[in-house]
Amino acid sequence: MAMKALDIYKNLPKTNCKKCGYPTCLAFAMKLAVGKAEIEACPDLDPETKTLLGGVTRPPVRLVQVGAGERSVAIGEEFVLFRHEKTFYHPPGIMVQVSDAWPEDKVRSAVEVVRDTVVHRVGQDLVLTGVAVKNESNRPDRFAETVALAGGGSSLPLVLIADDPASFEAALAISGHYRPLIHAATGDNWQALAALAKRYGCPLAVRASGPAELAALAGKCADAGAPDLVLDPAPRSLRDFIAAATEIRRAAVGRTEPALGYPLYLDAGSFGEIDTALAAGILKYAGIIVTPPLSPASREAALTLRQNIYTDPQKPIQVTPGIYPINEPGPSAPVLLTVNFSLTYFTLLSYLDASRIPCYLFVADTEGLSVLTAVAGGKLTETLVADSLKKFGVVDQVDHRRLVIPGYAAPLSGKIEDATGWKVLVGPRDAADLPGYLEKEWKA
């Protein structure tokens, strides 16, 4: 269990010296409690206290890097079981699997898709993470050639999937410097694979069914000098994976079993339901998901889901403030004030789109807060409205001076009128009621 802010505070010097960068020791303690500050930032603590406080703030899931360079992926370093408790930090790597039994062209084109697919969403470029090369030819040289074909790890992160150490030896001779993930150490081969992982400094996946077996095997590999591990619970079904993943994450964040404090591995191709497995892996704690090549629709949906789930729930996505014409409005169309909380914006947009009522959506910068919170927290103010009206040149776009404000902003209606000189109409609280409201109340 994480310590509460006041408990941490009791151990701090209480000098409010600000050397940590926070205005008070208590403010620092509050940041420590939520894992957003480092105990090292306090220069006046004795080592014992540091250990005491540092021990409780260390990430419960180890950060593991797969690949090298620009497109490498870092997974793990997660703190919670549910994203609303804080956030999920490191989105899973989605690795498209190719086989060394495939013809070269097929491998090449699958790799190209991974390299070149980019989905632009809300200011982010979403990409598939890397390539998993599976040894199905049972020939080490063939495996190594395919690994080379996949770029050898120099451009895209790789997962090397094989059984025998010889195949890995061959593949690692090419890609070993680029931190590919070795999959997988089992009860039979772990000594050889851990030795290889150690030699190349690569991350190593360990595979065993059941958390207890995994913990034991992970412990052995770590002791053998392979500290960067990924756990494959070898699920028999997807339901099995979700249950095991939940149990492992719970043990990790609860710090009840340190040997389970590693990211998880999921082979999405093993259940005959790729989309289902991809979604489950994204939702339920997978760090590396290996999948057969995906259709464009699945690709886009999966990348979007990954982006959604790994969005910081405490930091609302924001829409760029401004004036947005909807349904080709003319100069007499209503101007509707709203906030730049993306959910509010999109909800409004969908209702207005559907209503076919021409209007201007006037999005003020409330730093991504909803109307309710922005009003309560003083972020949506008459000054902001007046300044934004000016900044976005709203007066030049319409021939009237009437502004519809959200129902939850009713307390500001008088002030907005005073500050802007516009007539303010208080709209409904619910976006769904807006089209009906406009039909009734808006007379141009």
Add this chain to the structure above:
Amino acid sequence: MPTATFLPDYRKVTVPEGATLLDAARAAGLSMNVVCGGQGKCGKCLVFIRDGTASFDREKYRRFFSEEEIARGACLACQATVVGDVQVEVPAGSLIQEQKILVEVPGMKEIPLSPAVRKYEVRLDPPSLEDTNPDLARLLEGIERQGGPPPNRVYAPLGVLCYLPQVLRRSGWHATATVALVPGGYRLSSVEEGNTTERLYGAAVDLGTTTIVAYIWSLTDGRTLATASNYNKQISCGEDILSRVNFSRKSGLSRLQQLATESINEALTTAADAAGIDREEIFEVMIAGNTVMTHLLLGIDPAYMIAEPYIPVVRRMLSTAAGRIGIAAHQNAGVYTFPAVSNFIGGDIIADILATGMAEREEATLMVDIGTNFEAVLGNSDWMLSCAGAAGPALEGGEVLFGMRANPGAIERVRIDPDTLAPSFSTINGVRPRGICGSGLIDLLAELFRACVIDRTGGINLEIDHPRVRKGRYHPEFVVAWEAETSIRKDLVITENDIKNLIMSKAAIHGACMTLLDAAGLAPGDISRICFSGAFGNYLNKESAVTVGLIPETPLERVENIGNGAITGANIALVNRRRRKELDELAQRITYIELNADPSFMDRYTSSCFLPHTDFTLFPHVQQMLEACRARQGVRSWQA
């Protein structure tokens, strides 16, 4: 060297043989009472030799002692010299003491009188060719002899030096000096002829956005002499803080500063006249105002406070001379402004904290100051958390159809008979109602809720068949007073929309309180006191406040109204310099939580947007009471 030991607290000091006991006492850190300056003329420095010996001509000074005192070994410290180890008893009367006056500060328990400004009556030897000490040094040495600060720590402004020679000579070298403790030392504020020590006054001022309140104190005996209040003249430049800042941005800063000083001066003049004192005799002014008001008063640009990242120019306590900013007091009077925590938690809130005494207690106190904006502080002697937000104007009667400020004709108390739905109310000044003020609105909300007229979101149940419950023009409404009962020739109603605005306001405050409690890891039951500060809290019915969930549920006896905490705090800081000195440190250790940056605030706010709260387990007594109300009315219990 011999050792002198002073009783009763056994202070030991080694002094050269031949030193006077007075020197020894000073060396031991005791301030002896020596009106004559150690010339053996006043007899005030009486001490008793308890052990060992001192050289003293007892016969020469016999007139100062009683028989009994002689028997106990009385001597004058200034005339007795050390000849060997000696143990000396110093009676309390021979020490210059803190006046042990406890001041009854309105709204506060007693505070020791210990002002930062003092007057010293001095009788000086006139200069001569043998004694060419300059006037100032002569005066300062005289002050030191009276227990004042050492000369090298006293700063003498040029203005005082210009009239000093005349005052000293005209008075025949008998004058009264006013010395103020200032950061880094002391200031010689004034020198007057003769003995004026009885006339030392100070003023405490609450510089509110709307109202100014001033108190005039006698700093020699700790009496309040007069109080006065008037509107802040800056209102002509905008009603609220934000519009003031905007006004100042349009190069109106000097105008706002002028209006602030004029407003304060008006209050000071009224109070000084009532007290029968000259404003020139006010030697210290303690001002509590929010951060923007403080900036404006001092002529500091507040523009950067209202935009991200919301930074004030200065947080700490500031002092200046009254003459520099035009405050109507002695021109060298020290004007002190309270320090701030942030632009949102200003000096007024620090004054509130002082008024609650929460910083001296081990148990946690929650202090809430409610206006259009609210500030909340939770803490004890070890830690303190604060936050601020917008409550919206509903609680002050704004954005409510028949809402009004607490002026005559405002309904301030309401009861509703749950069976007949007939309201009974009282208005301010007892006249016919013309509106409802904040306390009345909270009462009304609680009563409508108890009577099951509104559901837990504040929605009016139109299925109730009663003439007072009706569909209004825009919203469902409840008739509080029929046209014939009012002075406004129409039915006085509260609408569902009003109720929802009120609920949003109360939710912001409750949500903020819970944010502080959660940050500290405390439950409502862990709070030893909830203090309301500000006018709103003063009239508020505590039970209604808990019933609607404005504040966390706690036993009502733990809820206190401290009234105008800002003026109380200013009073305390005026009369007690130690409390004042701690203010900067206090402000430094208050941690400010930005509600907007705290994602859980939204959650708490939403869960508070319900009567009394979504989580009934936080309001067990309200739940019981409501169940009883509903059972009586035959309404189906919600805990089916």
Add this chain to the structure above:
Amino acid sequence: MTESSDEGLAIREVRLGATRAEGGTREVSYVIGGERALPFSGKRPERLLVALEICDDPRFWPPVVRDYVGDLSNDPGEWARAAERTYGADLVRLNFTSTKQRGFDAFDAIAATTEEVLAATTRPLIVEGSNEPELDSEVFRRCGEGGEGERLLLGTAEADRYRSVAAAALAYGHAVIAQSPIDVNLAKQLNILLCETGVPQDRIVIDPYTGALGYGFEYSYSVMERIRLAALAGDADLAMPMISAPTDTLSVREVREAVPADQDAMAVAWEFYTAYSAFVAGASIVCVRHPRTVERLKKALEV
């Protein structure tokens, strides 16, 4: 039945539909809820249902679905029959989109369509009534009346318009969908309001509102998780099963602007990812609009 003690408290069971023995005409009735653990982690499988949404006025329906189902969209009865028999839906959700048109007053048609769809189906029915507060009272009464005895799942109650749907549900013996805008507190508040009006807790299904994938879905996902966690921790006011209807999913840009050849695939992928994630977050019923999504979801629940 024995349950292991490390599992949480149970989600309340809600019965949908009434067989002849139960006073209705359905061939089956469903019980949802009863879970004691996080989704897909309990000792026994969850009772999960996939509903296909249909409507009575296709003008207000996503073009991609209209194109796919063709003439069915003009015949709610046939559309409902196909939903069950062709597309494999566990049940149908009938949306009275006709109430969206201006000046709607065809109240008789509401009852008639409800009866028609009931006659065409053998399974429990979800009815989504009015979209307009001023029509609520009459529309819900007609829906309720038309389905009397069939234990419909009637929607949608919201915080400022819950009395008429609650009244219809109480009068005609239906269950209620309680929809709140993606907020655990608001969901709880609405449940309390409904209970205080007399709706029993075992006749409430929570709809926490589901934003489309890429358009706020993560908020819905987390709110569903929080509701489920609160319920398992013993909050009786949140211990109702959940229904998720990501109704905006087929009008998102990605689907609208997909090249025609990919449009169905994109629509299905978008709905599938959203709907399946809703199950993982704790929904008992997921409503989708594209017929092919139904089949995908049914399969997904088997792995």
